[in-house]
Amino acid sequence: MQCQGPDCTTEIEQAPGGHRQRAYCSDRCRMAASRQRAYRVEQARLKAEVEAKEQRERQELRNRYPMLAEESIDLLYNLKKQYQYGGLHLVSVIGAALVRENERPGERALLAADLFVQGQKKSYPAVTDNKTGRTLIWGNLADWFAFCNKSDVPTLRQALALLQGNPNVTGPARSGATHVTIG
Numbered sequence: 001m002q003c004q005g006p007d008c009t010t011e012i013e014q015a016p017g018g019h020r021q022r023a024y025c026s027d028r029c030r031m032a033a034s035r036q037r038a039y040r041v042e043q044a045r046l047k048a049e050v051e052a053k054e055q056r057e058r059q060e061l062r063n064r065y066p067m068l069a070e071e072s073i074d075l076l077y078n079l080k081k082q083y084q085y086g087g088l089h090l091v092s093v094i095g096a097a098l099v100r101e102n103e104r105p106g107e108r109a110l111l112a113a114d115l116f117v118q119g120q121k122k123s124y125p126a127v128t129d130n131k132t133g134r135t136l137i138w139g140n141l142a143d144w145f146a147f148c149n150k151s152d153v154p155t156l157r158q159a160l161a162l163l164q165g166n167p168n169v170t171g172p173a174r175s176g177a178t179h180v181t182i183g
């Protein structure tokens, strides 16, 4: 019989008589096998823990958005995981948009997500259309959040264009808000 130690190929001579069969050639192999078993048990435990956490978080999303299809729950879960900072806000923005769009991840939801991520990258600046002088978004997270939640597709497109393309986009920030010039 071959030694049962990890990576050991030593053939074990069994003592004659009614002795219990030896599984290991040495104490070293016996302990190595024991460590390997403990490691595997620990890995299995960690894997189960991660899976349980994922199930819990998905269930929380299902409870919060009971009207959403499983693929939308997948989208929300992955967004939450992907964006460590601002992920929860993003989930709220997209979640609300998905609910409004009758369970379909449509154009509005994706635009809102895109705009919110762009805003996040630029620390939520104020966005003003200099042609009209109209401020679409004031420079703070709460306004970004509200804007992405409530705006329709044309308004979201306008904000995205201003944020990405126009070097003159800037706006007066409300008192206490961070003022950021884009360009």
Ligand SMILES: [Zn+2]
Binding pocket: 003, 004, 005, 008, 009, 010, 024, 025, 026, 029
């Ligand atoms: Zn051995």
